[in-house]
Amino acid sequence: MYTLSQISEIVGGQLIVQNENSHVIVDLAYDSRKTQGKDDVLFFAIKTHKNDGHKYIGDVYEKGIVNFIVRQDFKGKIKDYPKANFVIVKDTLSALQSLAKYHRQKFKLPVIGIAGSNGKTTVKEWLYQLLCPDKKIAYSPNSFNSQIGVPLSIWKISEDDKLGIFEAGISQPNEMGSLAEIIQPTIGIFTNIGAAHDESFIDIRQKAGEKLNLFCNVETLIYNSDQSVITEALLRSGLTKKIHLFCWSFRKKDANLWIKEVKKAQNQTIIKGIYKAKTISVSIPFSDDAAIENTIHCWACMLLLGYDNELIYNRLSLLTPIAMRLEFKDGINRCMIINDTYNSDINSLQIALDLMNNQQQFSKKTVILSDILQSRQMESELYEKVNYLLESKNVHKIIGIGKAISRQSMVFSMQKEFFETTDDFLVNFITHTLENEIVLVKGSRPFHLERIADFLELKTHETVLEIHLPHLVSNFNYYRSLLAPSVKTMAMVKAFAYGAGDIDIANALQYHGVDYLAVAYADEGIALREKNITVPIMVMNPEENSFDAILRYNLQPEIYSQRVLNQLLKRMDIYPQINSVHIHIKIDTGMHRLGFSEGELPDLLHIIKEHSGLVVESVFSHFAAADDPQSDDFSALQVTALNKAYDYICNELNYKPLRHICNTVGICRFPNYHFDMVRMGIGLYGINSFADSHKISNVATLKTIISQIKTISKGQTVGYNRTWTAQRDTVLGIIPIGYADGFPRSASNIAHVLVNQQLAPVIGNVCMDMCMIDLTQLSAKEGDTVLIFGTEHPLPALAKSSQMIEYELLTGISQRVKRIYVED
Secondary structure, three states: OEEHHHHHHHHOOEEEOOOOOOOEEOEEEOOOOOOOOOOOEEEEOOEOOOOEHHHHHHHHHHHOOOEEEEEHHHHHHHHHOOOOEEEEEOOHHHHHHHHHHHHHHOOOOOEEEEEOOOOHHHHHHHHHHHHOOOOOEEEOOOOOOOOOHHHHHHOOOOOOOOEEEEEOOOOOOOOHHHHHHHHOOOEEEEOOOOOOOHHHOOOHHHHHHHHHHHHOOOOEEEEEOOOHHHHHHHHHHOHHHOOEEEEEEOOOOOOOEEEEEEEEEOOEEEEEEEEOOEEEEEEEOOOOHHHHHHHHHHHHHHHHOOOOHHHHHHHHOOOOOHHHEEEEEEEHHHOEEEEEOOOOOHHHHHHHHHHHHHOOOOOOEEEEEEOOOOOOOOHHHHHHHHHHHHHHOOOOEEEEEOHHHHHOHHHOOOEEEEEOOHHHHHHHOOHHHOOOOEEEEEOOHHHOOHHHHHHHEOOOOOOEEEEEHHHHHHHHHHHHHOOOOOOEEEEEOHHHHHOOOHHHHHHHHHHOOOOEEEEOOHHHHHHHHOOOOOOOEEEOOOOHHHHHHHHHOOOEEEEOOHHHHHHHHHHHOOOOOOOOEEEEEEEOOOOOOOOEOHHHHHHHHHHHHHOOOEEEEEEEOOOOOOOOHHHHHHHHHHHHHHHHHHHHHHHHHOOOOEEEOOOHHHHHHOHHHOOOEEEEOHHHHOOOOOOOOOOOOOOEEEEEEOOEEEEEOOOOEEOHHHOEEOOOOEEEEEEOOOOOOOOOHHHOOOOEEEEOOEEEEEEOOOOOOOEEEEOOOOOOOOOOEEEEEEOOEOHHHHHHHOOOOHHHHHHOOOOOOEEEEEOO
């Protein structure tokens, strides 16, 4: 712990004390949404290219935070926060990094630093799994590898820690040097070099050299010498003469660890290697190439640290896939289950609780928590700290699993229930006590709490739609980066958020600062309001019988005709307590769907001016062909028509509503037409041929499994109406997805799916609940995953072969397909 005065001196700041009661700092924060009101928290107001923390000081101050580090240009506003203390610095990010660097220098522990294009987080998490039984480890939570994440991770190092494991990521040149000074690794792992962030570097050689800057002062660097780009970068850097190198290789027998044989079996791989002239081997419960590469890095690291290979073999065989962490699944009794059953310590618990608190659609929060292992704290002190953390996150119930947490049951102040073992819970827990709440299942690996997560999960069939929320947020921020700071954002969450799940998508977008949401019908908006979605919601197709609900739930109707406006006014008379209703006026500029024509505006404005309770929130229109460059002249005519209508409305109202016309394609193609707000739709899911492909990511992945494999003879037919005939003896796979799930019948005999990285044609007519695929040329077995669409088999390819558009396919995925929301 440091005093605020010490921190001010460390970062070279000017200390202004207005609150004599708050001087000792325990935690650091920079995200106002995750900050809890405690007087031992120091908030860094950091300005990035996307946002500025200074804008949220008022919000954080209202929560009870009283210690801040701010830029010099904020000094004039300090008087607005009379109970707060401030450290004035030139640059708040540099101050955070300086503080972390100072803190790191106090500890002489060995530190493993990990860099590379892929695999950093997996290698870090696996090393933690492998080494934590022997020592207390400080490590990066989740993917905290950025200019902000690294110093926040380093801040968590304590006197009890005997080892550090931290990852470092960069997206631009000249970033790694500052991270190296903060982490100060003694052992380095360079996982690999790939295409990530290529656009920011001259070439891959420059990128490899920049990543190597993390390892300039390590004692030993572990790397794969088969990667020629890394080997060449090492030679250019001169590090080969300065540090010890531990290389492993599939091809080079003189490597420190020569991988002699890799034998894959079902859900298992045996890896044999030569180390110090002896043949050794390990077994892992994975068979994909990325997992094998990550495993070998961990194996090499453990050999370097002096571990006996028999112990390494045993521990590697128990590795857990990192995908198990932070998965959102529908649970029993209308609950949502967050599965974080990989490890349990105070730091990772706090991160998981922050994620739980982001899900504002649930008012009740339950935590199922195992004993926290590898802690050097007194048991009573540890669980008092856990209770304090749960209280601060408004958790209403704790369910403890384990003897230690059960012994400390009296320290917990909320509703509570305890079981000594996981089996005890599975036998005796009464499931109906959980209802309509969010449940975090958080546990150390020996407790196998994944069994509890599976027990509480709502059982549906084996076809699932995975929604990668970090990719959604990244796409949202990409489009936002194309806008001027004053331009607002509206996200379309109609049609069940394009099939992705409106409540969860809306919640994520609200958390990350979307200004407006839009739905098609009032009942969609009501569902969002009932799940604590508070941002303004535009209803695009208000119906006559929906205006009561629109008024009660503070929704904002689109007004596209006088008939709709009169229906609204009629219902407003029944609710005199409602002082104002915000409306959005739709202008028909050439789409010729809904909207007012130019000639209808005078009568419209006459009515609006007669009713002071009407507030025109926005005036907007809809491009007819934003994605067709040959129609750009027509798009320009639409903008001219909108501008003319907008100017007329502003003159009549004597104020300026928001003006918007750009959809997601328009954001990319027409920067001059961004106006006051833009609307984001399917582009949020990574589908936009006009966006920078390096900066948007696929969000939705539809997958199923092979239910059965059978062989049919030449001449036999497949499916209803016998539309496909085998031209040879054929290996047939049956997969449990059909047109009732949203896999279109038009895909029959045309489309392909992906099985073990190989395309398999759909044969025969798609049935209601299943369809058939040709596996003759493929290596596959029953239970293997089948990718319908996703990153490796893009949705547009399926849409094209099925003679559909992407919108149809996404919105057509039925409710019986389970949605799984994945966080990094």
